[in-house]
Amino acid sequence: MLLGIAALVAFLAGCGDGARSAGSVAADDRGCISRFSPDVDYFPVKSTFTHARNVTITYHGSYEILTVNQPYPGGKPESYVLVRCGAPAPALTGALADAPRVEVPIRSLYSASTTHLPLLTDLGRAEVLTGVANAASVVDAGIRGRIADGKVVEYAGGGQIDVEKVVTAQPDVLMTGGTDTPQYPAIRRAGGTVLANAEWLEGDPLGRAEWIKVMAALTGDEEKAAKVFEQITTDYTAIAARARAAGGPPVRVLPGSMYQGTWYMPAGGSYVGKLLADAGAVYPWADSRDTGSLELSFEAVYARGGDAPVWLTDGEWTTIGEAVAADSRYGTLAAVRGGRVWSNTLAIGPGGGNDYWERGVTRPDLVLGDLVAILHPDAVPGHRFAFYRQLPA
Structure with missing residues (x-):
């Protein structure tokens, strides 16, 4: 079991009555709430961004708001409501009332960019990936093995998204590569969730790497993402110091x-x-x-x-x-x-x-x-x- 979910399960199992006044709560192995309490913080490990500028996450007990400030060049900010599975749907108003909602941790993800793949593998979550835009462009041997075994399908061969294929498969999320395409509205109208990953618009190399925390918000691995990013930052800083020296x-x-x-x-x-x-x-x-x-x-x-x-x-x-x-x-x-x-x-x-x-x-x-x-x-x-x-x- 990975660290984010493990931390949540341990937290819920060990909370005292003062932290959960509504009574006993519990979570299953996936991290889903089996007995909801409005007094519990279901995201005990929270991500903060130190280098990335194109994304924010805020936490609200049983759900979090993920906002991509520029989902594609010239695009307006997009927000997504990530709700811990097992929690009731939050009553939201204003712009968030119609914001896409995603039950987390997700179980299936279609990826529009190969840059998402190392985020999943670094979190130990390759099994979440069920679709890639272009199978030939994938380098990672483990992912290629999953494609060969039929566990990951190609949905945009030749650069054209097969809307029917995506809608029929019903992945929890289709993650974009930070560009817009006419097929995305069609997928949304059919009930699919399209979520922007626009790490390529970050001007700081470490800002791009920090988008592992966005993937972790979907998979429930906030603690592990923080450790991975901390190690990347430490190594990057040390190498830059050698160059200066x-x-x-x-x-x-x-x-x-x-x-x-x-x-x-x-x-x-x-x-x-x-x-x-x-x-x-x-x-x-x-x-x-x-x-x-x-x-x-x-x-x-x-x-x-x-x-x-x-x-x-x-x-x-x-x-x-x-x-x-x-x-x-x-x-x-x-x-x-x-x-x-x-x-x-x-x-x-x-x-x-x-x-x-x-x-x-x-x-x-x-x-x-x-x-x-x-x-x-x-x-x-x-x-x-x-x-x-x-x-x-």
């Missing part, structure tokens, strides 16, 4: 690559910009306060960053030669001529999914460790790379 000037790098003729450069205010700064790197656009990517021409990139000795690319090439074959202009970069080209494609799944975009999003400590090992190898001797590899010629 390495001494010397920041290492000049060139991040990103071109897609259809446009170089997508992480802005300084983005989570990638923050990772690079913490790794002891500098690049010409580090002072940009934008939080997304800058769309630049190759000529603009070359003029300001073409002489950087290290290129951190997100291209899918397996060799430097493939990169140059894709666009001969890459061959003019100093990092290409010097052979110092690193790609975040070390861990590619059988279906072509990249673990950097799955586990790396919510494990910034692992990403930062790779970056520091690239830029300051003496600071992390014996480092085992999780996502990055140096491309051969």
Whole structure:
């Protein structure tokens, strides 16, 4: 039994009469209330957010209010009422009267993004996952095994959500990937619950990782989520300190690559910009306060960053030669001529999914460790790379 539910069951079993004046209460193994008392706090372990800015949780005895401030770019805040199973439906007014309600802990979840998968596995809750948008993009071996066994189905093959399939399956929650789609209203009208996960709109790497607490609010694992996030924060902070202690000037790098003729450069205010700064790197656009990517021409990139000795690319090439074959202009970069080209494609799944975009999003400590090992190898001797590899010629 996982810590959040265990803590609740122990709490309910051990409460004195002063804490539950309405009489004896109890919970089953799932954490559902068998004898409700309005005087009991059914969420004895509460999550607080220290880095995430796009989400809040408030607690109200037998239910909690989860609010995603921006569920997708430009979207208005969305709130969800998470009610402890076995408790009566709360009487709410105003905007919350019509807010989606979810009985927690949930038993089934459809995931629109592979970034949700490490949140579940880190909580020990892989069995909750019953649907994924695209099975081929999944890297995690355990999840792929559940897909192969028919325990997890694909519901949006080819990028199009099969509304009928979702509605028929009736998962407790369909968790979005932080984007909007016309199919979501149809699912809601049919009685399904669509809940936004927009961790990708967080500008702080640790803010993205802290969304494990959102998943824990659904699975009832608040205590375990706090411990996981505390360890990630501790490790991230320690690695950043090693980078600072390495001494010397920041290492000049060139991040990103071109897609259809446009170089997508992480802005300084983005989570990638923050990772690079913490790794002891500098690049010409580090002072940009934008939080997304800058769309630049190759000529603009070359003029300001073409002489950087290290290129951190997100291209899918397996060799430097493939990169140059894709666009001969890459061959003019100093990092290409010097052979110092690193790609975040070390861990590619059988279906072509990249673990950097799955586990790396919510494990910034692992990403930062790779970056520091690239830029300051003496600071992390014996480092085992999780996502990055140096491309051969």
